[in-house]
Amino acid sequence: MVSVAERAGVSKSLVSLVMRDSPRVSDASREAVLKAAQELGYRPNLIARGLAEKRTRTLGVLIFDLHNPFFAEVIDGLQEQAHEDGYRLLIGTGRGRAEEEEEVLESFLQQRVDGVVLLSPIVERSVLLGAAQEVSTVIMARHGKLVAHADSVVTDDQAGTRLAVEHLIGLGHEAIAHIDGGEGASALERRLGYEAAMADAGLTELIRVEPGSFTDEGGHAAMQVLLAGEEPPTAVLAGNDLAAVGALTALEEHGLRVGEDLSLIGYDNSYLARIPHISLTSVAQPRSEMGRLAFDAFKRRSANPNRRATRIVVEPKLVVRGSTGPRPSGAGR
Amino acid sequence: MVSVAERAGVSKSLVSLVMRDSPRVSDASREAVLKAAQELGYRPNLIARGLAEKRTRTLGVLIFDLHNPFFAEVIDGLQEQAHEDGYRLLIGTGRGRAEEEEEVLESFLQQRVDGVVLLSPIVERSVLLGAAQEVSTVIMARHGKLVAHADSVVTDDQAGTRLAVEHLIGLGHEAIAHIDGGEGASALERRLGYEAAMADAGLTELIRVEPGSFTDEGGHAAMQVLLAGEEPPTAVLAGNDLAAVGALTALEEHGLRVGEDLSLIGYDNSYLARIPHISLTSVAQPRSEMGRLAFDAFKRRSANPNRRATRIVVEPKLVVRGSTGPRPSGAGR
DNA sequence: GGCTTAGGCTGGACCGTTCCAACTGGGAGG
DNA sequence: CCTCCCAGTTGGAACGGTCCAGCCTAAGCC
Numbered sequence: 234m235v236s237v238a239e240r241a242g243v244s245k246s247l248v249s250l251v252m253r254d255s256p257r258v259s260d261a262s263r264e265a266v267l268k269a270a271q272e273l274g275y276r277p278n279l280i281a282r283g284l285a286e287k288r289t290r291t292l293g294v295l296i297f298d299l300h301n302p303f304f305a306e307v308i309d310g311l312q313e314q315a316h317e318d319g320y321r322l323l324i325g326t327g328r329g330r331a332e333e334e335e336e337v338l339e340s341f342l343q344q345r346v347d348g349v350v351l352l353s354p355i356v357e358r359s360v361l362l363g364a365a366q367e368v369s370t371v372i373m374a375r376h377g378k379l380v381a382h383a384d385s386v387v388t389d390d391q392a393g394t395r396l397a398v399e400h401l402i403g404l405g406h407e408a409i410a411h412i413d414g415g416e417g418a419s420a421l422e423r424r425l426g427y428e429a430a431m432a433d434a435g436l437t438e439l440i441r442v443e444p445g446s447f448t449d450e451g452g453h454a455a456m457q458v459l460l461a462g463e464e465p466p467t468a469v470l471a472g473n474d475l476a477a478v479g480a481l482t483a484l485e486e487h488g489l490r491v492g493e494d495l496s497l498i499g500y501d502n503s504y505l506a507r508i509p510h511i512s513l514t515s516v517a518q519p520r521s522e523m524g525r526l527a528f529d530a531f532k533r534r535s536a537n538p539n540r541r542a543t544r545i546v547v548e549p550k551l552v553v554r555g556s557t558g559p560r561p562s563g564a565g566r
Numbered sequence: 567m568v569s570v571a572e573r574a575g576v577s578k579s580l581v582s583l584v585m586r587d588s589p590r591v592s593d594a595s596r597e598a599v600l601k602a603a604q605e606l607g608y609r610p611n612l613i614a615r616g617l618a619e620k621r622t623r624t625l626g627v628l629i630f631d632l633h634n635p636f637f638a639e640v641i642d643g644l645q646e647q648a649h650e651d652g653y654r655l656l657i658g659t660g661r662g663r664a665e666e667e668e669e670v671l672e673s674f675l676q677q678r679v680d681g682v683v684l685l686s687p688i689v690e691r692s693v694l695l696g697a698a699q700e701v702s703t704v705i706m707a708r709h710g711k712l713v714a715h716a717d718s719v720v721t722d723d724q725a726g727t728r729l730a731v732e733h734l735i736g737l738g739h740e741a742i743a744h745i746d747g748g749e750g751a752s753a754l755e756r757r758l759g760y761e762a763a764m765a766d767a768g769l770t771e772l773i774r775v776e777p778g779s780f781t782d783e784g785g786h787a788a789m790q791v792l793l794a795g796e797e798p799p800t801a802v803l804a805g806n807d808l809a810a811v812g813a814l815t816a817l818e819e820h821g822l823r824v825g826e827d828l829s830l831i832g833y834d835n836s837y838l839a840r841i842p843h844i845s846l847t848s849v850a851q852p853r854s855e856m857g858r859l860a861f862d863a864f865k866r867r868s869a870n871p872n873r874r875a876t877r878i879v880v881e882p883k884l885v886v887r888g889s890t891g892p893r894p895s896g897a898g899r
Numbered sequence: 900g901g902c903t904t905a906g907g908c909t910g911g912a913c914c915g916t917t918c919c920a921a922c923t924g925g926g927a928g929g
Numbered sequence: 930c931c932t933c934c935c936a937g938t939t940g941g942a943a944c945g946g947t948c949c950a951g952c953c954t955a956a957g958c959c
Binding site for chain 4: 246252
């Protein structure tokens, strides 16, 4: 910067002003500085700037699992909004381990990020509380109690499964089973939505929750059990798309046609559901919108760090595809 | 840091030494400093450290497409190795646009990363050359001429399609078609491998390359054309898994059983291929190993920035699943 | 003509570290 | 007893920017 200043015949303060697009610089000096910078191949040092400004215009994003396409889309939304506002994203992952997640978070703080966005974190609540005290914090896709001074963004999973059940009822189905997602807050939410919707439709007696998991093996095994029973359901609501695909395999093994002999619904509207060969009716969460909302929440909180913790709930949508159809005549009840 | 020093009754230089685990500190002072730091909730400022040390122990990783699970696994390997060595990863994406990729790269340089890893970048060659001059650069999954002062890590795609063709020939197939991946260096490599393997087996006359793309629509359309022809192939090698899944849909529409009436092979051994419902024979690239190799290359180059550009080629493997089987008797030739 | 105002610019303190040359005190060696 | 050495420690100069108070000059106003 000093070399640029010398070459342009001005002070380094002025170079600094030009680099930051200050309006109170004459056109002549601006041009001279830019020319000198160009000639010297000068590139501003964001490290030094960060030190002097005491802020980095950087957001730390902690992702539970890089492989899950869900997160990729959330980051898309986040990145888009952040980029527009001149923020950079520092992405890290604890690769599914709480301990590593904590390390990554600490490293974000040491790097003095202006805020952190935690995507489905599994660290203990106390860690979240600690983070929220240090820096603007947004927690995504984690249900449970609010964390003081942190905002959270979640989807209404109960509403999601309710949509699915109502769609099936509209098609004439009554014996609708649910393949549970196992432990974890979102599996619980999804199950509650299913049960409530069934009860509201007067189908309490037909509620059937089969233990499973969020994996294809889990969905496969659960569907096996359902089909082996005396009165198999005419429709099944899987915990997520992956489990639904596992269930699909089981149906094939039994020679049943999905969408005709039995209707199947997934959850997440992932990439998988969209494949024509699979064509799965599924509940969609507005992922990139969630990313945008998270960034907005961050901005609001950095403007006013002491505001109350908020929870932003977004509504899921049902995407109907080929895996659901009318109740087969004469089947079950 | 000064406060910690005062509280511990030592100089800030000594605090600095303790924080960096220097061996030339007495146990007594070390303990006193750590105690004071603990009590004050002191957290080292990596920004200031980066400024003073003139290096950041940070690697900029530019990803072509966050959604592609291929990249997630490469990053896994990279992250593992980097973490072990005390490096952090700064991840960014140009979201498929060359112009944005350039911006992200420039931002990495302004942040003074110690190196950059470019995953399948689409920026112009001149940009790569420029980056390589500024900082240790590793280019991944991009074929083509070597870039001066940069190392590259690629898979041998020609060998990959060759493996696939040889597997099919071993099963008795002769009329083996290839669905091309469209433009781009890797589509070219894959096609060349196919053609060479066919020629080597004396099947030059049966070489058939159907234009397509790396998407499911592309695979679907190409398979339609192949099946509509007079002498449809008994085996098809798709450009990647996604195209193979599209082809699968076309087969279904024609009432053909995959693995029996026609054999199908994908490329990438993605998540999709592993789904039981799909069960696609596919060519696997050692993704996380590629990530580790990229980090090694970075380390070597930072130790010696002027070493010659190298190209590290890793060998693909064939993963056989249910979509390939013996040539149906009496079919085609 | 003198006073005020404002735009444009500057010098130097500061941000929180690392680095380096130099200092100290006690033990070993002659 | 003096010198040398070395482990342990220290003060102050970087690192490359931003920030702020203040300076200069020319224009505007009465």
